[in-house]
Amino acid sequence: MANTPVTVAHGDGIGPEIMTATLHILKEAGARLDIEEIEIGKQVYLAGNSAGIAPASWDSLRRTKVFLKAPITTPQGGGFSSLNVAVRKTLGLYANIRPCVSYHPFVQTKHPSMDVVIVRENEEDTYTGIEYRQTDQVEECLKLISRPGSEKIVRYAFEYAKKFGRKKVTCFIKDNIMKRTDGLFHKIFDRIAPEYPEIEADHWIVDIGAAKLADTPENFDVIVMPNLYGDVLSDVAAQIAGSVGLAGAANIGEQVAMFEAIHGSAPRRAGQNLANPSGLFLGAILMLVHINQPDVAELAHNAWLKTIEDGVHTYDMYKEGISKERVGTKEFAEAVGARLGQKPETLKPVTYAANVAEADPKPIYSMPEPQKKELVGVDVFLDWWKGSFHGVANELGALVEAVNGDGLKLQTIANRGVKVYPNGLPDTFTVDHWRCRFVNDAGEGGAVTHAQIIALLKKFDEAGLDVIKTENLYNFDGAKGYSA
Amino acid sequence: MANTPVTVAHGDGIGPEIMTATLHILKEAGARLDIEEIEIGKQVYLAGNSAGIAPASWDSLRRTKVFLKAPITTPQGGGFSSLNVAVRKTLGLYANIRPCVSYHPFVQTKHPSMDVVIVRENEEDTYTGIEYRQTDQVEECLKLISRPGSEKIVRYAFEYAKKFGRKKVTCFIKDNIMKRTDGLFHKIFDRIAPEYPEIEADHWIVDIGAAKLADTPENFDVIVMPNLYGDVLSDVAAQIAGSVGLAGAANIGEQVAMFEAIHGSAPRRAGQNLANPSGLFLGAILMLVHINQPDVAELAHNAWLKTIEDGVHTYDMYKEGISKERVGTKEFAEAVGARLGQKPETLKPVTYAANVAEADPKPIYSMPEPQKKELVGVDVFLDWWKGSFHGVANELGALVEAVNGDGLKLQTIANRGVKVYPNGLPDTFTVDHWRCRFVNDAGEGGAVTHAQIIALLKKFDEAGLDVIKTENLYNFDGAKGYSA
Numbered sequence: 016m017a018n019t020p021v022t023v024a025h026g027d028g029i030g031p032e033i034m035t036a037t038l039h040i041l042k043e044a045g046a047r048l049d050i051e052e053i054e055i056g057k058q059v060y061l062a063g064n065s066a067g068i069a070p071a072s073w074d075s076l077r078r079t080k081v082f083l084k085a086p087i088t089t090p091q092g093g094g095f096s097s098l099n100v101a102v103r104k105t106l107g108l109y110a111n112i113r114p115c116v117s118y119h120p121f122v123q124t125k126h127p128s129m130d131v132v133i134v135r136e137n138e139e140d141t142y143t144g145i146e147y148r149q150t151d152q153v154e155e156c157l158k159l160i161s162r163p164g165s166e167k168i169v170r171y172a173f174e175y176a177k178k179f180g181r182k183k184v185t186c187f188i189k190d191n192i193m194k195r196t197d198g199l200f201h202k203i204f205d206r207i208a209p210e211y212p213e214i215e216a217d218h219w220i221v222d223i224g225a226a227k228l229a230d231t232p233e234n235f236d237v238i239v240m241p242n243l244y245g246d247v248l249s250d251v252a253a254q255i256a257g258s259v260g261l262a263g264a265a266n267i268g269e270q271v272a273m274f275e276a277i278h279g280s281a282p283r284r285a286g287q288n289l290a291n292p293s294g295l296f297l298g299a300i301l302m303l304v305h306i307n308q309p310d311v312a313e314l315a316h317n318a319w320l321k322t323i324e325d326g327v328h329t330y331d332m333y334k335e336g337i338s339k340e341r342v343g344t345k346e347f348a349e350a351v352g353a354r355l356g357q358k359p360e361t362l363k364p365v366t367y368a369a370n371v372a373e374a375d376p377k378p379i380y381s382m383p384e385p386q387k388k389e390l391v392g393v394d395v396f397l398d399w400w401k402g403s404f405h406g407v408a409n410e411l412g413a414l415v416e417a418v419n420g421d422g423l424k425l426q427t428i429a430n431r432g433v434k435v436y437p438n439g440l441p442d443t444f445t446v447d448h449w450r451c452r453f454v455n456d457a458g459e460g461g462a463v464t465h466a467q468i469i470a471l472l473k474k475f476d477e478a479g480l481d482v483i484k485t486e487n488l489y490n491f492d493g494a495k496g497y498s499a
Numbered sequence: 500m501a502n503t504p505v506t507v508a509h510g511d512g513i514g515p516e517i518m519t520a521t522l523h524i525l526k527e528a529g530a531r532l533d534i535e536e537i538e539i540g541k542q543v544y545l546a547g548n549s550a551g552i553a554p555a556s557w558d559s560l561r562r563t564k565v566f567l568k569a570p571i572t573t574p575q576g577g578g579f580s581s582l583n584v585a586v587r588k589t590l591g592l593y594a595n596i597r598p599c600v601s602y603h604p605f606v607q608t609k610h611p612s613m614d615v616v617i618v619r620e621n622e623e624d625t626y627t628g629i630e631y632r633q634t635d636q637v638e639e640c641l642k643l644i645s646r647p648g649s650e651k652i653v654r655y656a657f658e659y660a661k662k663f664g665r666k667k668v669t670c671f672i673k674d675n676i677m678k679r680t681d682g683l684f685h686k687i688f689d690r691i692a693p694e695y696p697e698i699e700a701d702h703w704i705v706d707i708g709a710a711k712l713a714d715t716p717e718n719f720d721v722i723v724m725p726n727l728y729g730d731v732l733s734d735v736a737a738q739i740a741g742s743v744g745l746a747g748a749a750n751i752g753e754q755v756a757m758f759e760a761i762h763g764s765a766p767r768r769a770g771q772n773l774a775n776p777s778g779l780f781l782g783a784i785l786m787l788v789h790i791n792q793p794d795v796a797e798l799a800h801n802a803w804l805k806t807i808e809d810g811v812h813t814y815d816m817y818k819e820g821i822s823k824e825r826v827g828t829k830e831f832a833e834a835v836g837a838r839l840g841q842k843p844e845t846l847k848p849v850t851y852a853a854n855v856a857e858a859d860p861k862p863i864y865s866m867p868e869p870q871k872k873e874l875v876g877v878d879v880f881l882d883w884w885k886g887s888f889h890g891v892a893n894e895l896g897a898l899v900e901a902v903n904g905d906g907l908k909l910q911t912i913a914n915r916g917v918k919v920y921p922n923g924l925p926d927t928f929t930v931d932h933w934r935c936r937f938v939n940d941a942g943e944g945g946a947v948t949h950a951q952i953i954a955l956l957k958k959f960d961e962a963g964l965d966v967i968k969t970e971n972l973y974n975f976d977g978a979k980g981y982s983a
Contacts, residue, residue: 077926097675104916104917105917105924105927107927107928125610125714138915138917139915141676141680142676143915143916144676144916144982144983145916145934145982146677146678146679146981147878147970147972147973147980147981147982148679148973148975148981149980151869151870151872151975152645152647152867153645153646154643154645154679155642155644155679156641156677157642158625158639158640158641159638159639159916160637160638160640161930162637162930163888163928164930189730192625192626192628193628193630193640194628195631195632195638195640196625196630196638196640221731222734223734225734225735226734226735226737226738226739227738229739230609230738243673244731246673246706247706247709248709250707250709250710251714251735253710254710254713254714255713255714269926270926383636385884388635388882394631398872400867404647404864431627431645431648432628432643433627442561442590442754444591444593444647444753446646446647448643465959465966466960469953469957469960473953475949483970484970485968486631486633486968487631487633487968489632496633497631497632498629498631499628
C-alpha cells in the first residue's frame, strides 16, 4: 500500500522526546507514512510569527491534510497568540475528539470502568472571542451557535459512534436557560439522532450531566457538547480517568485533521528522558485510524495496552505495588515496540475496522431552507449613569419615551435581563447598561423598517442619549426570534 | 432575645414533609423564629400566577427579608416561568452559596475529605437570557459581566471565608479566551484579594480548575465563579461529595436572602414519609447563621452530624454495612432532635460565631470612577447568504467597500470571529452572519461620531444590505475596549 503523507511537528519542551518515542513505535508497527516536518513553537514565535507557525508551514498542512503535533511553549510576554487557536480557525477544525479511558488497576483512578469520548464543538460559542466594553461598568461577549456548526458536530458524534461501535450518544446543553442558542443545538441533536436508530440518544442539562459525569462516568459513552461545556468537561473527564498525561485528541476539519496530546510541553521535564509519550502516542493512534491504517493502529494500541498492563510505567504513572518497572521515555517506547503482536489480558484489547466509503454518505451539514424573516423591532442599548445603582429607571424611562414616534414605541427597558420599566421595582440593582425595546406602535409583531430604526437612532442622538449597540428583533415564519 | 420574622413556604411534592421535619428540629433546638407562611408552587401556578408566587407574597418577603423555601413542582406545559429565577431577579439575589461536604465513612463518597464552598455569581453571564435569532443560521446570546456585579460576588466570597474561618478563596475563569468579560472578573478578584491578607487567594483557568475539583476536591476551600461555571461546578461538587440530596444553599441579596435544599420536589416520593430532609435542614442552618442565631445553628448542626454518624439514615443514604437504622422523614427529624446537645465524634463538630457588626464595613461594591470613553468605530453585523458556506467573502467585501465613505472605512470582515476579508482564506467555512468593522478612515483609534454611524447605516440600507445588529467600538482612557 502507498504511504500516506503526514505533517509532523516536534514542538518544544518534552515535545521532541515524546514525538521521537511515538514515531519509533509507529515505525516498528509498520505505519505507512511519508513524514514532512515543520517547525512550530517558541523559536518560530521569537522569529516574529505571532501564532508560532511560519507562513510556509500552512502549505504542508494543506498538502498532507494530516498534522501530528507535539506540545509547544508559548513565550512569555505579550503579542503572542495561541497556535492551537490559529490552526483551528485557519483550517476550520470544527470537532475536538477526546477519548477518556481508565486503565484500572494499572493506572490509579477512582473510576475503574470509565470509557468516555467527549466530542466538543470547536469553532463557536463564547469562544469566538468577540467582546466589547461599551460602558464604564459592563463587558459583553457574544455567544454564537449556528445551525450548520451544530449539524457538523452532532453529525460527527453519531458517525464517530457508528464507526467505533459505540452504543450511545449523549447531548449536554443548558436550554432551560439559553432557550435559543442551546435550544438550537438540542433541536439539531433531536433531528439527527433518529437517523442512527442503532445508537441510543439522550440528553442532560449540563449542570446535572456534568455532576453525573464526574461521579459515575461509567454511565456515559459518547458525549457531544457546545464548545465551552466541552472544554471544561473534556478536562474533567481526562483527569478523573487517570491523568491528562494519558489522553490524546483529534481535531477534525472538512479538509485537514490535527492529532495531539492534550497536555503541555512541560519545559521543566524536558531533555531528561522522563516524559510519558502516551498522550501523543494515543493521538497518533487516532491519526492512524483517520488515515485508514486500522491494522497498524490496532497492533500498536494493543502493544501499548500490554505495556501498561505489564507495569512498565514512566514516572508519572509509576505507583509502588502496582507498577513493575520504572522506565524513561525511550525505554517505554522500546517496551511498546517489543510487545507488538501481543494483546492485553486484563484490559480490553482494541479492534479497529477499515474506513468504509459509503455509497450515499450523509452530508455533514444541510443547505438552509430559509424561513420568512420579518423585522418587527429593535433593542437599543444605552450607556446611562445617574450616580446610583437603584431607583433611576423611571427617570430613564421618561427620557426614552420622549424619542418615541414615527411608528415605533418603547415597550420595555431592561437592565441585565431584568425588566425595570414600566412598572419596575425600586429595589432592583441596575448598572449603566440599559436595553430599550422598541416595537411597532400598532402592536408587537407589526412590521418595522430599517429606515424607521435609523430615524429612531437619530432621535436618540439628538436627545443626547448614548446608543452603544443595537439588536434587531425578527420573527421567523411568524414566530418570535428573540427572548423576552 | 426577640424572635426573628421569617417567611416559610412548604412547596410541593416532598416539600411539606421535609419542611415539617426541618421546622421540628429548629423548634426543638430553640430557634427564635416568627414564621409567616406563604404558598408557592403548583397550585399557585395553576391559579394563574406565571411565576408560581402570588403578588401578595412579595410583601412578606420584603418585610421579613428571610425566606426558607421548600422545593416546588412547576406544572407541565408552557407559560410557566421559573419561580427561582423570578425570586432571584426580583429581589436581586446576587450570590448563590453552596457548601459541599463529604461525611465519610458514614455516607458513601469517592472523596472522603471534601469540604468545598461554591460561591456562584447569580445575576449575570449568559444567564441573563438575552437571545436573538437574526439570520436563518445563527442564534446569539449575550454574556454580560459587570464591574459592580463582580465586586459584589468576589467581596461576598472573601467575607464568607473570613466569617466562617476559611483559609483560601480560589477564582475560576476562562480569561485566556474571554479576555474582557472573564478578564474583568479576574481583575476584580486580584484587586479585592489583598484586602484579606489572612486568606490565601489563587485562580485557575476553569477547565483545569474543574478537572482538579472533580478529581481532588480536598485541595479546594472556597471557590468563586461567574454564573455559568458556578452552575455546572456547584452541581459537580455536591454530587461528588455524596449526593445532591445532602446539600443546602443560600441565595443572598442586598436586602433579602433565600435558603433552600438544592434538590427538587420528587413528586414520586411525596407523602410516604421517605424523603431525606437534610438538604433543606442544612439550608436552614445557613439561615440561622445569617439571622445571627449561631447558638441554635451549632446545636442543631452538631446533632444532625451525630445522627449521620450514628448511622440513622433515610433510604437515600442507607447502605448495608455502614448504616445502622433505616428511618423515615419524621423519625429522622426526631433522631436529630433527640441528639440536641451531642456532638459528633468521628466527623468534625461545627462551631458558629455571632455576626460581628464592623465599625467600618467594606462596601459591597464601589462607586465608579469613570474613564475617558471615546467612540472609535462600529461593528455592523449583516445577514447575507449567497448559497455557499465557502469562498463568498470577497464578493461581500466588494459590496461593503461600496458603502465606505464620510470618514469611516471598512477595516475587516469576520465570520464567527474569523477574519475573512481582506486576504481571507478560501477554505474558511462561513455562515450567513457577518461582522463588518468600520473605523476612522484616518486610522484606527481616531474619533467617530454617532451621526457618522447613522449615516453609514443609511448607506447599508440603500445598498440593500440587511443590517441585523451593531456594536460600537470604544476606547477607554486610550485603551481599546474591543477584541480583534
